[in-house]
Amino acid sequence: MTTTPTGPRPPVRSTVHGYPRIGPRRELKRACESYWKGATSAHELDTVASGLRTGVLAQLRAAGVDDLPSNTFSLYDHVLDTAVLFDLVPSRFASPAAAADRDEELRRYFAMARGDQDAPPLEMTKWFDTNYHYLVPELSPSTRPRLVGDTPVAEFREAAAAGFHTRPVLLGPLTFLMLAKAADDAPDDWDPLTLLDQLLDAYARLLAELRSAGATEVQLDEPILATDEGRAATGRLEHAYQRLGALTERPALLVSTYFGSIGAPALRVLKESPVEAVGLDLVTDDEAVDDLVQVSGLGSTRLVAGIVDGRNVWRTDVRAAAATLGTLLALADDITVSTSCSLLHVPIDLDAETALPPELRGALAFAKQKAEETALLARVLSEGGEVDDASATRPPSFTDARVRARLDALGPQAERRTKVRGLPTDTPLTTTTIGSFPQTPDLRRARAAHRRGELPDQDYTKLLREEIDRVIALQEDIGLDVLVHGEPERNDMVQYFAEQLRGYATTEYGWVQSYGSRCVRPPILYGDVSRPAPMTVEWITYAQGRTDKPVKGMLTGPVTMLAWSFVRTDQPLGETARQVALALRDEVADLERAGIRHIQVDEAALRELLPLRREHHQDYLDWAVGSFRLATGGVAPTTTVHTHMCYSEFGLIVDGIEALDADVTSVEAARSRMELVADLGRRGYRRGIGPGVYDIHSPRVPTVEEIEESLRLAVAHIDPHKLWVNPDCGLKTRRYAEAEQALRNMVEAARRVRADLAP
Numbered sequence: 174m175t176t177t178p179t180g181p182r183p184p185v186r187s188t189v190h191g192y193p194r195i196g197p198r199r200e201l202k203r204a205c206e207s208y209w210k211g212a213t214s215a216h217e218l219d220t221v222a223s224g225l226r227t228g229v230l231a232q233l234r235a236a237g238v239d240d241l242p243s244n245t246f247s248l249y250d251h252v253l254d255t256a257v258l259f260d261l262v263p264s265r266f267a268s269p270a271a272a273a274d275r276d277e278e279l280r281r282y283f284a285m286a287r288g289d290q291d292a293p294p295l296e297m298t299k300w301f302d303t304n305y306h307y308l309v310p311e312l313s314p315s316t317r318p319r320l321v322g323d324t325p326v327a328e329f330r331e332a333a334a335a336g337f338h339t340r341p342v343l344l345g346p347l348t349f350l351m352l353a354k355a356a357d358d359a360p361d362d363w364d365p366l367t368l369l370d371q372l373l374d375a376y377a378r379l380l381a382e383l384r385s386a387g388a389t390e391v392q393l394d395e396p397i398l399a400t401d402e403g404r405a406a407t408g409r410l411e412h413a414y415q416r417l418g419a420l421t422e423r424p425a426l427l428v429s430t431y432f433g434s435i436g437a438p439a440l441r442v443l444k445e446s447p448v449e450a451v452g453l454d455l456v457t458d459d460e461a462v463d464d465l466v467q468v469s470g471l472g473s474t475r476l477v478a479g480i481v482d483g484r485n486v487w488r489t490d491v492r493a494a495a496a497t498l499g500t501l502l503a504l505a506d507d508i509t510v511s512t513s514c515s516l517l518h519v520p521i522d523l524d525a526e527t528a529l530p531p532e533l534r535g536a537l538a539f540a541k542q543k544a545e546e547t548a549l550l551a552r553v554l555s556e557g558g559e560v561d562d563a564s565a566t567r568p569p570s571f572t573d574a575r576v577r578a579r580l581d582a583l584g585p586q587a588e589r590r591t592k593v594r595g596l597p598t599d600t601p602l603t604t605t606t607i608g609s610f611p612q613t614p615d616l617r618r619a620r621a622a623h624r625r626g627e628l629p630d631q632d633y634t635k636l637l638r639e640e641i642d643r644v645i646a647l648q649e650d651i652g653l654d655v656l657v658h659g660e661p662e663r664n665d666m667v668q669y670f671a672e673q674l675r676g677y678a679t680t681e682y683g684w685v686q687s688y689g690s691r692c693v694r695p696p697i698l699y700g701d702v703s704r705p706a707p708m709t710v711e712w713i714t715y716a717q718g719r720t721d722k723p724v725k726g727m728l729t730g731p732v733t734m735l736a737w738s739f740v741r742t743d744q745p746l747g748e749t750a751r752q753v754a755l756a757l758r759d760e761v762a763d764l765e766r767a768g769i770r771h772i773q774v775d776e777a778a779l780r781e782l783l784p785l786r787r788e789h790h791q792d793y794l795d796w797a798v799g800s801f802r803l804a805t806g807g808v809a810p811t812t813t814v815h816t817h818m819c820y821s822e823f824g825l826i827v828d829g830i831e832a833l834d835a836d837v838t839s840v841e842a843a844r845s846r847m848e849l850v851a852d853l854g855r856r857g858y859r860r861g862i863g864p865g866v867y868d869i870h871s872p873r874v875p876t877v878e879e880i881e882e883s884l885r886l887a888v889a890h891i892d893p894h895k896l897w898v899n900p901d902c903g904l905k906t907r908r909y910a911e912a913e914q915a916l917r918n919m920v921e922a923a924r925r926v927r928a929d930l931a932p
């Protein structure tokens with residue numbers, strides 16, 4: 174039992190930084206996809222969106238949250254929304270009739286997100302170290318930021334009309350500019366931050382408009398301050414918030430930071446600036462409290478204390494959290510209890526999960542429950558009193574002595590391949606794909622029916638085999654060199670494995686937005702992990718039996734299994750990764766025994782999980798690389814190990830990638846126009862590399878000529894015998910018509926470039 178302090182101070186209030194946008198049954202996904210197909214109107218889409226926004230506010234109020242955020246919704250992505258709000262639209266999307274009507278406005282908005290036949294979309298990349306993706310604004314010296322939209326004001330008014338006084342949430346100007354990139358036509362050394370003053374003018378106008386609409390407080394999100402680059406930008410930070418703080422016509426300002434501590438220098442700048450409140454993440458690392466002590470507390474600047482984990486699904490230990498908050502009462506005159514970041518990254522409601530084991534369920538909290546936790550903590554802090562021991566419920570302890578003993582018995586040689594082939598291949602520009610082929614509505618429907626027990630096992634298996642037949646025949650017809658089975662049996666590349674591993678639980682409705690309308694259901698890794706039976710061998714060997722060409726076995730690597738799951742916090746991530754790696758090592762051995770000669774272990778999230786600060790990189794890379802090598806280190810020299818990563822900014826981890834000992838690495842490169850290939854060439858990269866030659870996230874089919882151009886760029890930097898030709902990720906989100914034509918164009922482009930190579 175703990176007694177928390179009370180005193181003559183403002184009552185402690187509660188809030189959250191943001192909430193999931195997709196709706197409890199992924200209503201946003203269905204509404205967008207139906208609009209894109211032309212099946213519903215702009216009005217219908219806007220009506221669904223409006224209902225979702227009001228629903229969130231009602232849910233937060235019902236949870237007891239005091240201060241409600243607005244403008245946390247987006248039809249696709251909030252960074253894109255910010256760019257559109259300030260007229261930062263690249264000229265290829267502008268149209269003479271821009272914004273003539275809502276359809277035209279939406280056409281342009283979604284073209285920026287998804288591309289259309291005339292224009293490739295904005296580059297998409299990871300939002301900090303999360304599995305959410307944002308669209309990268311393109312800016313140049315001729316860009317003129319100006320306020321042209323009114324969404325934050327309109328959503329504030331919409332909420333007010335529904336009876337909710339809200340705090341509009343905006344992406345902060347520093348984070349926006351630091352996440353943007355220089356457009357292709359900008360000079361090489363041009364920095365988007367050059368636009369800071371012009372952008373601040375536009376923010377000033379927006380703040381004035383929000384003030385006159387009745388907003389009393391606005392939240393400006395500056396998560397960039399948790400990165401090395403952001404922490405180093407104290408001069409710009411000071412400039413920005415001195416300027417915004419000095420405005421006379423403005424609401425109170427809350428500068429919110431998350432995804433890690435921001436360091437004492439940045440905190441001091443914020444404390445000394447004229448902003449009214451600062452939000453700090455007290456969960457991700459333990460340094461925020463030290464920072465507060467170093468700056469001698471926040472004094473009269475209100476502390477928005479992010480004590481409820483916004484990124485994991487474990488229940489808050491309310492007793493411990495109340496004790497931490499109790500110590501913070503000495504460091505700020507006024508405190509609001511909050512989440513460590515927006516709740517965008519967790520599923521909406523645990524109440525929907527009736528099939529989880531009760532002892533696990535009791536240890537979990539999703540967005541709604543986390544909102545309730547902030548309200549509870551605020552009450553405890555304000556009113557004092559005792560916190561029930563039950564609130565400290567921990568996940569069930571699930572250890573497996575056999576797994577631990579096997580790991581202890583493995584020597585260091587288990588992690589080192591005796592011979593890395595590194596290639597070169599016999600054929601220059603070997604063509605392949607990343608693994609998945611389109612997940613057709615028929616497949617998804619059949620899987621849903623099978624899950625409900627309405628489709629017998631043998632019928633489901635027959636259907637999957639027919640799909641594999643089709644995928645193999647198609648690849649042979651297209652003329653690809655190294656084939657895949659197409660992953661038709663997988664609902665998701667992480668969930669599929671989690672469903673078969675001990676120590677993992679999966680949810681029924683625990684959807685989280687990944688990008689746009691695409692969602693994932695991160696499984697929950699709560700105990701020691703082991704593999705009761707082979708997971709993929711049946712499908713891969715079936716596929717290999719249908720062709721004389723090599724078929725790649727396809728697995729998801731340990732880092733990615735962790736990155737895209739909610740993971741236990743009672744042991745270091747590296748230890749958990751080794752358990753997953755051991756299970757995968759067994760699967761790799763089974764695939765080899767079954768005669769599979771190419772094995773791909775996807776580490777799509779290796780870069781994503783890289784800590785935001787350099788001082789933590791090496792520790793991370795040590796365990797991340799070690800776990801990959803543990804998974805793959807047992808293969809014979811004749812087996813080709815592939816890996817795949819869905820990003821292109823890998824300058825910071827290129828040594829780590831080499832250390833994986835994979836023979837071939839495929840990476841995303843299309844949206845960043847092969848920038849990384851030149852970089853690898855300069856670095857003398859030794860292994861096989863498959864820079865994605867077209868962007869699978871867009872429905873747009875690339876022409877032979879543009880792929881050819883990319884390949885010619887690539888062969889100028891990389892030995893063609895080490896160059897693999899592939900799309901930049903799996904094809905699961907595409908329709909067959911798009912995928913087939915794109916692959917035919919890719920193979921033709923490779924043929925043309927090969928033909929021109931010196932003999």
Ligand SMILES: CN1c2c(nc(N)[nH]c2=O)NC[C@@H]1CNc1ccc(C(=O)N[C@@H](CCC(=O)N[C@@H](CCC(=O)N[C@@H](CCC(=O)O)C(=O)O)C(=O)O)C(=O)O)cc1
Nearest residue numbers: 304617618620621664665666667687690691692693737906
């Ligand atoms: C490669 N990427 C991935 C990331 N994270 C992952 N966990 N997985 C990834 O693959 N992060 C980085 C990128 C992000 N990319 C993507 C790409 C594609 C998706 C995606 O397509 N998501 C699907 C949902 C996938 C899924 O789990 N499908 C299940 C359930 C299907 C379903 O909705 N069933 C319906 C009923 C079906 C019917 O009757 O029609 C239902 O349950 O209601 C399955 O196939 O079984 C999406 O639709 O958003 C995500 C991230």
Ligand SMILES: N[C@@H](CCS)C(=O)O
Nearest residue numbers: 607608609775777903
């Ligand atoms: N093998 C997976 C990797 C996606 S990152 C796929 O092709 O979908």
Ligand SMILES: [Zn+2]
Nearest residue numbers: 777819902903
């Ligand atoms: Zn990928």
